[in-house]
Amino acid sequence: MERERAVRERVYRAFCTPRESFSTINEWNDYLELREDIAFNLVEGIDLGAMEARLKQEEGKNADIIAANQAKEVEEEAERPRESAMDTREDSPAEKAGDNLQRQKQLALLASGWSMELVRKRAVQEARDTFVIPAW
Secondary structure (H helix, E strand, C coil), X not given: CHHHHHHHHHHHHHCXXXXXXXXXXXXXXXXXXXXXXXXXXXXXXXXXXXXXXXXXXHHHHCXXXXXXXXXXXXXXXXXXXXXXXXHHHHHHHHHHHHHHHHHHHHHHHHHCCCCHHHHHHHHHHHHHHCCCCCCC
16 A cells, blocks of 8 residues: 555656646546556556656656655645644643633532532442342
């Protein structure tokens, strides 16, 4: 499964011509079909030599776009640690609010006379009620 994902990523990275580059929807669909055929054949091991050659040809043709996309990925990757650090700081007050809400619910239940002892007694009583005593 991991191998298939890696092969597909490589193929999709090479076949990165944008939709706007095609004059008709049929040309675009043919391009996508070719991309999928190459990915499938590489994953399944069908005609590997021809598929690798076609993939290398496409990589050479789209080298500029591929390099730009890789640079964009590197920039996005550099942004992620800062975003995740910000997310953790933002989550802390929300977690505290959730804990506070849970505590408020517990206090409200205790104030209304609810307790764990009451729950235990009720469970024991229900268990006793389910016993069937045979009549001799």
